Amino acid sequence: MKILVINGPNLNMLGIREPGIYGKSSFADLLLLLDTTAKELGVEIEQYQSNHEGNLVDKIQWAYGKMDGIVINPAAYTHTSVAILDALKAVSIPTVEVHISDVDSREPFRQISYAGIACCKTIKGHGLDGYREAIEYLVNMLDKSADA
């Protein structure tokens, strides 16, 4: 099973950016967590981070026919990008949306998620653990649909 984990703008600054909101763990710590999760669950994980909307769209399109599931934290583009929503709809790959912070208890503009419209689940406010939960959710879901 192959899962693509996509992170949007400023998530490469984890540990430096607003640690009171996003925590003290770095982006390298997140990559380590993805590696450990992949080994534990016996899945292949490809990770991608970009600060550019078009690159994120390109990577989602790239996943078509190659990846079984997507975990995406579109970061600020969550709240603005119809292009990312349309790309997710176009490839129609089961996708889980992750937010490190609890966006619901933040500014009103963070409570709109375009990408979320194309996702089968959203995990918010669980810190970096949310990525592991999202991967576990996809693995269970895809295992069940393979058995059916």
Ligand code: DQA
């Ligand atoms: C975020 C929440 C977004 O509102 C914000 O723009 C981010 C990170 C999160 O993981 O909590 O960059 O997606």
